[in-house]
Amino acid sequence: MTAPQHHIPEPMMAAYVAGNLPQPFAVVVATHISMCDECRARHETHLALGGAVLESLEDAPVSDAMRAGLFAMLDEPAPEEPAAPKPRGIYPAPLADMVPGDGPRWRSIGMGARQSILWRGKEGSLRLLYIPAGQAVPDHSHNGLELTLVLQGSFSDEGGRFGVGDVEVADEAVEHTPLAGIDSPCICLAATDAPLRFSGMIPRLLQPVFRI
């Protein structure tokens, strides 16, 4: 695997370390860091900056009772840590927990393309997309921001070529037509902070039914 060429934007990394990123984006960021040494280093850098901010804060004195209470707890046995998630197949650790052991629950979205919704809530949605080799994803635009991370294969669109580990960031101004590479089906992780709207294949009215 060649090193990823398309990375997490700086402001998004800052919001991620502060714990202030919508859930679907946070999963994409954690997954990308797991696949990208450069962003792993950048992640540490942002944490260092967070640490510098922490150190610069004016002290808010803490009570002696709290301090004493803490020290009384140090010798207590620590509760068992849940085992760190392990990567599985093409799914890095942060994602492996969200995908069923026997594979994603795919649903057809037409033209051989499939999706599997991993998470949806007030903060947007997170899903896996499966695009057959050489095929286009139905042309779509979106209300919010969309992050797409390639897990297998590749796709190309107006923004360039995206291989395994690459992240495409598309805002609402972008109407793009991703085309999967011809070598293998493309599987991506796609996160939005608003529902998608397809301008092509599927009438907008049906969106709630298809959950896209």
Next chain:
Amino acid sequence: MLQFVESRPGIMQGHRQAARPRAAEEASEALNKLQHAPETELLIAVRDRRDKQAFAQLFDIYAPKLKAMVMRSGTPAAQAEDIVQDAMLSVWRKAAQFDAHRSQASGWIYRIARNRMIDIARRDYRPLPEELKIDEPPAEQPAEIMAMDQEAARLRAALDTLPQSQREMIEKAYLGELSHKEITETTGLPLGTIKSRIRLGLERLRHELKDLRQS
């Protein structure tokens, strides 16, 4: 902390002379001469020897800062103390995970505390990056740890010499008061500093990965 404050004349000087060009550079040059930050040593003592005295010192440095951070998010003082206690207990319990080649104490403690705050605020799944597989951590390299600490000191110095408005923006970003959209729009991040650090961080990480792959 006292020790550290005493050894920071470079920063203070740089701060006062912020209007002068090259003040930031001078401040970071002064900081180059700094000795190994005591915080990192304290955390290593906690990690390797379960040293309670070292932990007490870490507590006295960071607990009041963590409380300030938690209260900034609107949490009342009493509840903030609970969260700080919880975060510091995590520092004690997770100290084995501290890798002085990749993080420094303040950044590592910041991370633990932010994670605890998220866990408490929202019981959601919190995605964490996959850990690097380290079967046998490489022997501690004092020179590398010192380089890391100097980088951190340079970062703090740069923070101190920023114009007030930019500095506030940074604080808000890392205290979780700005969304990623707001951070994008304000572009108040000192990208130059971050970029030079990323380069160094990257080199360090590559080095570490190389060691791991060879062993």
